[in-house]
Amino acid sequence: xxxxxxxxxxxxxxxxxxxxxxxxxxxxxxxxxxxxxxxxxxxxxxxxxxxxxxxxxxxxxxxxxxxxxxxxxxxxxxxxxxxxxxxxxxxxxxxxxxxxxxxxxxxxxxxxxxxxxxxxxxxxxxxxxxxxxxxxxxxxxxxxxxxxxxxxxxxxxxxxxxxxxxxxxxxxxxxxxxxxxxxxxxxxxxxxxxxxxxxxxxxxxxxxxxxxxxxxxxxxxxxxxxxxxxxxxxxxxxxxxxxxxxxxxxx
Ligand SMILES: NC(=O)C1=CN([C@@H]2O[C@H](COP(=O)(O)OP(=O)(O)OC[C@H]3O[C@@H](n4cnc5c(N)ncnc54)[C@H](OP(=O)(O)O)[C@@H]3O)[C@@H](O)[C@H]2O)C=CC1
Ligand SMILES: O=C(O)C1=N[C@H](C(=O)O)C[C@H](O)C1
Numbered sequence: 513x514x515x516x517x518x519x520x521x522x523x524x525x526x527x528x529x530x531x532x533x534x535x536x537x538x539x540x541x542x543x544x545x546x547x548x549x550x551x552x553x554x555x556x557x558x559x560x561x562x563x564x565x566x567x568x569x570x571x572x573x574x575x576x577x578x579x580x581x582x583x584x585x586x587x588x589x590x591x592x593x594x595x596x597x598x599x600x601x602x603x604x605x606x607x608x609x610x611x612x613x614x615x616x617x618x619x620x621x622x623x624x625x626x627x628x629x630x631x632x633x634x635x636x637x638x639x640x641x642x643x644x645x646x647x648x649x650x651x652x653x654x655x656x657x658x659x660x661x662x663x664x665x666x667x668x669x670x671x672x673x674x675x676x677x678x679x680x681x682x683x684x685x686x687x688x689x690x691x692x693x694x695x696x697x698x699x700x701x702x703x704x705x706x707x708x709x710x711x712x713x714x715x716x717x718x719x720x721x722x723x724x725x726x727x728x729x730x731x732x733x734x735x736x737x738x739x740x741x742x743x744x745x746x747x748x749x750x751x752x753x754x755x756x757x758x759x760x761x762x763x
Contacts, residue, residue, distance in 0.1 A: 519575050520545070
């Protein structure tokens, strides 16, 4: 039985994960951590990570970027693997993730869904052909009004997946409002839409001469992220220190 700690347990994703773990035979929610607690969870919840008394095999994190530094320190010191799902981390925090991964196993992914992780693979194989044929590349993402970071972590990861076969020569462009010139070839435009309750939508557009390819992923429920995160936690528990990603889980 894998014992999980949920970091950000009272958030929207934390609660969806709680339900999925309840339905999973070989996992149990041993503890939760959040900024506030009203006692409604069936497991102990701490408002301070360091107060947690339970022994856990793995931590799943869906919290907020400022909470990630403390989590990394704690996990590295206790050598507890972490499935790190929070987005909007700074470059400095990403370096800290790398440092922590020398002491414990860390699986970081901006999107835990099977669909988006399949799309990453597709993009790596198809992008160069289209870019060489003169197609321009744009990414559009849409999310709910509560979302704090923009563009989404997934949009950035998609842009990186596209840029890799292009020898990372393309520049990411987030705002063209001050520009009065044509779009250069070697850029990837990334646009963010925020509103209502949209769970998550990502579209990669290859726009060529008189033809367009649009690859679109729509998450209709947060269960797609939660199921991926729980599978990742079961995979990561007991693994040696190092960086992992969803391709290790999905194969
Ligand atoms: N990788 C993936 O597949 C996915 C990633 N995400 C990412 O996960 C994160 C959380 O998303 P979501 O659940 O919608 O957000 P929520 O705001 O609903 O949940 C975050 C929870 O973390 C809590 N929190 C904030 N700071 C701390 C802290 N210092 N210590 C402990 N808990 C803290 C929040 O408390 P409070 O409300 O008081 O601030 C809240 O309860 C976001 O970064 C989002 O982008 C989301 C979906 C999928
Ligand atoms: O905040 C969200 O909700 C989501 N965030 C992730 C991101 O930033 O890419 C993944 C998903 O799209 C939902």
